[in-house]
Amino acid sequence: MTVRITLKVNGVDHRVAVEDDTLLLDVLREQVGTTSVREGCGVGACGACTVLSGGSSVSSCLALARRYDGAEITTAEGLDENDAVVSSFVECGAAQCGYCIPGFVLMSTELLTDNPRPTEQEITDHLEGNICRCGTYPEIRRAVATAAQRRSPA
Amino acid sequence: MLEQGWVGGRRARFDTAGRVRGLVSHVGDQPVGAAAHVAVHRSTQPHALIGAVHTEDALAMPGVYAVLTGADLYKQFGDRLLTGPAFADQPALAHEKVRYVGEPVAAVLAADLATARAATDAVWVDYDELPPVYDLADALEGSAFVHDELKPSSVFGDLRHLRGVRDTNVNYTYTLRHGDAQAAREAGAHTVTGEFWAPPTHHVPIELPCTIAWVDAGRLEMLTTTQTPSYVRQTIADLLDLPLSRVRVTTRPLGGSFGAKMYDRLEPLAAALAWTTGRKVRLVASREEAFLLTTRHGAAVTSSLTADAEGNLVSSIADVRYDTGAYADVGPRITAKSGMVTPGPYRIDTAHVRSRCVYTNKPSAGPFRGFGVPQVTWSHESLIDELAHRLGEDPYAFRRRHLLREGDEAPMGTRMHSADFVTCLDSVANAIGWFEPLERGSGRIRRGRGVAVGVKAVLTPTIANAVLQFNQDASATLLISTVDMGQGSDTIMAQIAADVLAMNSERIHVVRADTDATPYDTITAGSRSTYHTGNAVRRVAQAMRDKLIALGAQHFEVAEADVELTPEGLRSGERTVPVAELVHGHFGARGATLTAEANFTTSWAPYDKETGRSEKVTEHWFAGAIGVQLTVDTATGRVHLEHLAVAGDVGRAINPALVEQQLTGAAIMGIGHALFDQLVLDQGQLVNGTLLDYQLPSIRDLPDKLTPIVVESPHDDGPFGAKGVGETGILGIAPAIANAVRDAVGVRLTTLPLTPESIVTALENKQEEES
Incomplete structure (x- = not known):
């Protein structure tokens, strides 16, 4: 059954029509136009489709859009270029092909919101579900540490 | 920065800010408008003749536009339907018979992807089963043949003699004969032997392959995820029997590739469907389908290495078998390029290698970062390590003594x-x-160290072209067909051109491959772009510099020799004119452009058919080494990497930051191959082809310390002495880790990956032997 729901994506309300089985991923890509949200595996195992809903990470390739009526969704496009995480990723060269990086940026944002000064182990624990096939992990780890410093200087 | 020039600088990728926020768009992000979405019905049989293909039920489903079979396409294209870089053996849709589980048999075109995918389940096929060829042993010893006869393509002239050969699954054999290796082995004092196995693996670039094709005024146009736009244009022109001018292939930046998105993937089917139906078609592979499009060759190596009483290397013998699956793809090339370096980068008196490319009823294997060389490095770096242990020598010092020198x-x-x-x-x-x-x-956790070296030849011969438009405002537009898939080629090509033109590299825009506009370039692969396309770019920039200097000479009314191009403009003695002003003055118009073009082509001496030897088989070599310190948990078999160092000789680093990323990125990919990464097939059926089941390195698999080391011994003919680096770091990872395991716990493993189970089993076997 088609229903209309409202998604607040990066601060802007979008009224979209979805079926019972429509995925949040497809709504964001095809109706809202936020193509930083990407399908890498379709089974919630790579993290390329990560978005934040009310600040919590969600694998949008597994999420039924209907359940997100009224939710505040953040995608990487919605982060400012001067955002601590974004600017740290850029400065640390934490992107090669960059296809998976928006997912890492959002996971890192979630981590630093919950835990402003994570240890290296905590960074690893939080990001281990995201796959970067170019192997940018050392730079990503440095970027998250840099962003933590930038958001809450010791 | 300009004082030292752009080459050698750690310039960030020009588009990093956009990539981090996901603003760089990829092929799959492009709106397609009214298009037929395509899904594929796949074979359930590894090897069978195709009877009737029942499409009626699928056609009757609402939203389904058309269903086409291999027979439909064969009617239209005949034998042109069979394509491939080495052998023209692969149909866009299976024709007459299927050769692996998952092979495309029928294509459904529908209003949306969900409908198309649902309709593929309504297609069914009558099969007449044939005996399957599951593995190398079946293929080499059995009597079933995957192909009735060999069909070399027109791409490589030296494969022509194989046309029409029947009753074999071996589509290519490379032989290296240097001296009498058998006699030298028999006369030698110490011989180590091994049976090595490196399993098939998958590239898994996170971006899924996607192709959009349409017909525009009698031309076939295509937007596709490919590393090889020039190759794809030729393939499509051949398939549709069109002049090259009526085929246009365009790309976007790739979300990773590593060899997965090159040669014939979705493109021949997309072109055939668009041409046949007149519709715009969009094909995208699911992750499960992407696993079936191409793989890395599983390879078996039976080998020996012999030293004389003084510890000199006297004989290297190897029998290498690459399992290329149902279609040859570029397997024959891999077989030769890897066969020739199977002895390793050592001074060895004699060598005998037989390297074969073998068909089986499995998904096809093709190019993968390293081009077959990691599989033979697995053999030579394990053997020389074991030989050093046997002789009581230090494995590092023993290698060093025998390594090839300049x-x-x-x-x-x-x-x-x-x-x-x-x-x-x-x-x-x-x-x-x-x-x-x-x-x-001394307890359950044991520590060890290992090293390994690697050698690989660059793709030779190849062709690179570049066109440069110098804009009146002193910015520039560089047209090349190199595809930036994360390696940062757009950035370093701009650095090379900027260095020659004494300008800011950020004022140079690199145009994405579009065969209507960007000139021919063989392929973006084999770590060839920095050297080859880089040389074309340096030359085109030099040609442009000459033009600017000529204009400057006119302007100053002096000889060209008295004019110099500087960051401030053209200078002659005390006088300087800004470039923008000079070009404006020349054309009398703002926004005008000067154009230059350049070519760089390499040559080779084909290897001798009998001996496999050549005085110039490659334009240059990649040289690398790996060092590892690790621990092994003897109770669980788990390996923990404490420190991994990866070194590569890159000639000269155009951009050291990007070079280091290539080294560490390759090392991380190699760690997966060493410890857990493998495709598992059961009776030809891929059983772990999803990311729930297929394990890839995550941030948790990083060594405690990872050290990239850039070695620079400049190449005489490289641009500023530079060579490529994309593959160098992956060659020796697995043997370096296995050698460190050998050092830690005294067991020599010869089958990859080094799973905890395999290590525990080896330790138990060792204990039994000792007790």
């Missing part, structure tokens, strides 16, 4: 230049503390 001739006949194995090996050994005492551990 000017040395490799066993396959080509000399070494700009391939500093010794410095690579020394630097990784130093980095991991090889010369310092090792706390080996």
